[in-house]
Amino acid sequence: MMSMTLFSLLTGLYVLCALLLTAYAMGTLLLLLVYLFYRRQQIVIPEVEEWPRVAFQLPIFNERYVVERLLDAVAAIDYPAERLFIQVLDDSTDATVEVVARKVAELHSRGIPIMHVRRQQRDGYKAGALAYGLTLLDVDYAAVLDADFMPPVDFLKKTIPHLIHNPHLALVQGRWGHLNPFDNLLTRGQTLALDGHFVVEQTARNRAGFLMNFNGSAGIWRVKAIQDVGGWQSTTLSEDLDLSYRAQLGGWECLYLPGVVVPAELPPQIAAYKQQQSRWAKGGSQCLRRLFIPVWSSRRLSLLQRLMATMHLAQYMVHPLIILLVVLTPILILNQQLQMLNLGFLGLAGLGPPLVFVISQYDLYDDWRKRLLAFPILLILGTGMAYSNAVAAIDGLVSKRVEFHRTPKFAHHWQSNEYALSLNSTAYVEAFLSVYALCGAWIAFHRLPAIVPYLLLYGLAFGTVFFWGVLDQFALRKASRHTPPLQNRV
Numbered sequence: 001m002m003s004m005t006l007f008s009l010l011t012g013l014y015v016l017c018a019l020l021l022t023a024y025a026m027g028t029l030l031l032l033l034v035y036l037f038y039r040r041q042q043i044v045i046p047e048v049e050e051w052p053r054v055a056f057q058l059p060i061f062n063e064r065y066v067v068e069r070l071l072d073a074v075a076a077i078d079y080p081a082e083r084l085f086i087q088v089l090d091d092s093t094d095a096t097v098e099v100v101a102r103k104v105a106e107l108h109s110r111g112i113p114i115m116h117v118r119r120q121q122r123d124g125y126k127a128g129a130l131a132y133g134l135t136l137l138d139v140d141y142a143a144v145l146d147a148d149f150m151p152p153v154d155f156l157k158k159t160i161p162h163l164i165h166n167p168h169l170a171l172v173q174g175r176w177g178h179l180n181p182f183d184n185l186l187t188r189g190q191t192l193a194l195d196g197h198f199v200v201e202q203t204a205r206n207r208a209g210f211l212m213n214f215n216g217s218a219g220i221w222r223v224k225a226i227q228d229v230g231g232w233q234s235t236t237l238s239e240d241l242d243l244s245y246r247a248q249l250g251g252w253e254c255l256y257l258p259g260v261v262v263p264a265e266l267p268p269q270i271a272a273y274k275q276q277q278s279r280w281a282k283g284g285s286q287c288l289r290r291l292f293i294p295v296w297s298s299r300r301l302s303l304l305q306r307l308m309a310t311m312h313l314a315q316y317m318v319h320p321l322i323i324l325l326v327v328l329t330p331i332l333i334l335n336q337q338l339q340m341l342n343l344g345f346l347g348l349a350g351l352g353p354p355l356v357f358v359i360s361q362y363d364l365y366d367d368w369r370k371r372l373l374a375f376p377i378l379l380i381l382g383t384g385m386a387y388s389n390a391v392a393a394i395d396g397l398v399s400k401r402v403e404f405h406r407t408p409k410f411a412h413h414w415q416s417n418e419y420a421l422s423l424n425s426t427a428y429v430e431a432f433l434s435v436y437a438l439c440g441a442w443i444a445f446h447r448l449p450a451i452v453p454y455l456l457l458y459g460l461a462f463g464t465v466f467f468w469g470v471l472d473q474f475a476l477r478k479a480s481r482h483t484p485p486l487q488n489r490v
Contacts, residue, residue: 011337014328017321024318027311028353034204039363041207043257045158046165053139054156054220055085059129061122062419063147064096065411066265070147071103075112078153085139086114089129091122124234125404126216131232134223143220148265148409150179151218158260159220170225170252171244173202174218177263186273186468187266189377192357194266199258199360206256210308211248211295216240218262225252236290237402238283245291245309249298267407269414270468271421276407277385278392281316285396288313317397319390322383326433326458330440333448383458384465387433388426415479423473427466434463 056074060067067088074086086107090100097118104116117133124131134142141163145151159172175198181191198215205212214221216239226232229246236242248254267273288310295301295309332338357375361368395401408419437459444451 007332007335007337010328011332014325014332014338017324017328021318021321021325024311024315025353027308028201028356030308031201031204032356032359034208035200035359038203038207043255043259046161048161048164051080051083052141052160052164053083053085054079054141054143054160055087055137055139056143056145057087057089057130057133058145058147059089059091059126060096060100060147061091061406062094062096063092063409064094064099065417065419066148066409067096067100068103069411070145070149071100071107071114073150074145075107075110075114076153077151077156079156081111081113084113084156085137086112087133087137088114088116089133090116090118091129124232125402127232127234127239130239134226134231137223140223141220142223142226144217145262146217146264148179149217149262150264151262152260155260155262156220159257162255162257163220163222166253166255168251168253169255170222170247171214171254172220173212173214173254173256174260174262175199175202175258176215176218177261179263179265180268181266183266183268185374185377186270186381187268188371188374189381190266190273192361192371192374192378193382195360195364196356199363200356202256203258205308205312206254210305211245211301211312212254212256213312214240214244214254217264228252234402236283236286237279237396237404238287241284241287242290245287245295249294249300251300265409265411268410269408269420270465270472271423272408272414273381274385274388274424274426275405275421278388279405279407281319281389281392282396284313284316285393286402288317289397316389316393319386319393322386323390323433326437326440326455329451329455330436330443333440333443333451338448338451379457380461380464384430384461384463387429387462391426415475420476422476423469427469430462430466434459434466437462
């Protein structure tokens with residue numbers, strides 16, 4: 001009786017996970033439909049009579065290989081020089097400090113108003129640096145760029161007019177482009193993922209009046225709005241998501257401009273990509289914990305807005321649900337539980353996410369068919385990294401610890417780069433999950449053949465991510481044997 005009760009509970013948990021994943025997929029499908037409705041809408045740039053004071057805030061931490069490129073791009077921005085200020089918020093602990101100091105001196109000698117800001121302690125990480133930087137500025141608007149971004153020369157003239165024209169507008173967000181989309185299979189897969197988010201999801205959220213997020217870079221803020229909602233806060237790893245939601249809950253508006261493209265570097269190393277995704281997963285879950293009640297208690301939001309905001313904030317909780325399904329499936333097959341369920345109809349909602357990537361590529365690129373050949377890579381990455389993202393998402397829900405691990409930027413060959421990351425312990429769990437899923441596929445082949453493709457996908461995905469990390473580790477070790485010590489490099 002106890003065993004039957006246990007398996008009934010496990011079956012109920014399985015069904016709950018499947019229903020929650022289906023609900024998330026249906027939300028994505030809704031965003032796609034909204035995007036298709038608004039995809040041709042053009043946003044006209046208002047006329048400007050007088051350009052306001054603007055600052056670029058550039059938070060930097062150990063970015064020696066890309067920071068000069070960033071500073072050159074910002075210095076080339078087309079904007080009245082007497083109204084533009086550049087603030088390099090440098091918390092670096094390595095040779096980046098000297099690189100920045102030299103470049104700032106060079107730009108300053110050319111008459112460019114630029115300030116090299118160093119804090120005694122790295123309190124609050126990026127949020128702390130941005131908050132401190134604002135105390136040193138007297139400007140109306142502040143644009144934020146991470147170190148690996150390359151803003152176009154007309155970035156300000158395409159964004160500032162909207163803020164001037166609409167006094168209720170807190171943020172204008174641009175679309176992330178890609179500096180290295182064809183470096184390797186990893187960057188090709190990431191291109192699809194980011195394009196899906198920035199082309200379809202962000203456009204749909206903004207045009208439909210759903211809450212959208214600041215993406216941490218390639219955006220410009222009204223300083224008054226930041227101050228009005230309590231400023232930058234370092235209580236989560238996603239200070240960008242946190243601030244943008246607080247602003248919208250406080251009555252401020254945001255605008256997304258997909259036509260303003262700011263390219264950035266994609267992580268070409270699997271360990272770097274996993275670290276980035278884990279930080280986003282943890283920060284997103286911290287924001288879910290922090291903002292769930294304010295979202296549902298807000299009188300400004302409709303029921304649909306609250307539901308879509310909750311889906312947005314909880315997006316990384318998809319990964320724990322996926323891991324639960326993978327673990328439960330073989331157990332329930334062996335005990336004849338899944339054979340009694342008929343959940344095939346739920347699969348229809350799963351069409352939403354793949355279509356997001358197809359539509360985004362079709363709308364952006366003439367060679368969209370060729371680019372979609374990378375879709376299997378995206379599928380493997382999204383599936384195979386479910387464990388590391390699940391761990392980070394759960395940690396974000398239950399832990400108040402905030403420790404920022406930046407995504408290393410390389411600019412060129414990562415294998416010989418001092419910022420390259422080593423394989424971490426999650427890889428061994430991914431190897432186990434791969435074997436577990438493949439064993440589950442063997443069980444399903446004899447008892448429930450319809451589930452075999454599902455388990456084979458997870459077995460392949462977990463195994464691929466594991467071996468990808470191992471191969472990267474071998475490449476890193478090989479390069480280290482042929483690379484001179486840092487102090488001997490020219």
